[in-house]
Amino acid sequence: MSTENYPRIYLYKRIVQAKLFIDSHFAENIDLDNISDEAYFSKFHFIRLFKKIYGKTPHQYLIFVRIENATKLIRNGITVSETCHTVGFESLSSFSGLFKRMVGKTPSDYFAEQQYLKKEMLQTPLKFIPNCYVSQHGLSKK
Amino acid sequence: MITKVSHMCIYVLNQDSAQDFYTNKLGFKVVTDAPMGPGMRWLTVCPPEQPELEITLFPVVEGGMFKKETLKTMTELIKNGTFGPAVLTCKDLLATYEELKAKGVVFKKPPTKEFYGFEALFTDDSGNWFSLGEEVKK
Numbered sequence: 001m002s003t004e005n006y007p008r009i010y011l012y013k014r015i016v017q018a019k020l021f022i023d024s025h026f027a028e029n030i031d032l033d034n035i036s037d038e039a040y041f042s043k044f045h046f047i048r049l050f051k052k053i054y055g056k057t058p059h060q061y062l063i064f065v066r067i068e069n070a071t072k073l074i075r076n077g078i079t080v081s082e083t084c085h086t087v088g089f090e091s092l093s094s095f096s097g098l099f100k101r102m103v104g105k106t107p108s109d110y111f112a113e114q115q116y117l118k119k120e121m122l123q124t125p126l127k128f129i130p131n132c133y134v135s136q137h138g139l140s141k142k
Numbered sequence: 143m144i145t146k147v148s149h150m151c152i153y154v155l156n157q158d159s160a161q162d163f164y165t166n167k168l169g170f171k172v173v174t175d176a177p178m179g180p181g182m183r184w185l186t187v188c189p190p191e192q193p194e195l196e197i198t199l200f201p202v203v204e205g206g207m208f209k210k211e212t213l214k215t216m217t218e219l220i221k222n223g224t225f226g227p228a229v230l231t232c233k234d235l236l237a238t239y240e241e242l243k244a245k246g247v248v249f250k251k252p253p254t255k256e257f258y259g260f261e262a263l264f265t266d267d268s269g270n271w272f273s274l275g276e277e278v279k280k
Binding site: 009012015016017020052054121122129130136137 | 149172174175176177178179184198200206207233234236237240241244245
């Protein structure tokens with residue numbers, strides 16, 4: 001039976017499972033060919049359907065998830081080199097290049113910016129809260 | 143002339159649990175996380191592709207805005223699913239439905255063709271409900 005003949009919802013479930021697999025295993029050395037095999041798809045059909053649903057090929061999506069998770073780690077104060085390896089990149093230079101392309105700044109600049117913001121939020125939190133909520137909540141503006 | 147919505151507020155029963163729900167299940171991003179007095183944070187999240195809209199996950203706790211009686215009433219209203227704070231959109235409703243269901247999100251209505259469009263309804267961890275539809279190409 002060709003995959004074209006499967007009920008639409010069945011195909012969706014397979015693609016969604018593949019997406020969730022990438023979401024939870026992004027840090028590992030994922031072989032995307034294996035994912036299409038496990039989804040019982042031809043590689044071509046798998047990539048085509050994945051891109052139709054998520055707007056990215058599985059490989060592009062894997063890079064996207066790694067960089068998204070890198071921003072979370074950096075926000076939490078994890079160093080750039082540790083973040084690079086934690087999210088599954090082997091080369092710091094390719095990580096930095098992809099990060100800059102997707103986030104708009106280098107990981108080091110992003111790290112410095114987030115550290116500054118975090119400090120500001122802790123020291124002067126009321127700068128980040130609209131004043132109406134501050135007064136409604138009975139807090140005074142510092 | 144009003145131009146945009148910059149902040150909106152969703153009242154939640156537990157801020158930590160709401161943060162987990164909105165970020166790990168719905169995929170929203172944390173924008174601001176600042177201390178706001180004992181046991182409270184100014185916690186805002188945004189939809190992944192709408193960073194300019196900050197959604198405040200505002201805890202319904204006693205003190206400040208909520209007196210004891212108001213707190214009781216608000217808690218009951220939220221739990222009972224009185225509030226539907228927003229209509230959300232996605233690129234592919236069937237895929238998003240399957241994904242959210244796999245993550246444990248509770249749906250009040252599966253994707254259904256209505257006369258006004260293709261729609262599903264789900265609730266957050268507090269009881270607030272949302273309509274989820276597909277982006278309309280204009």
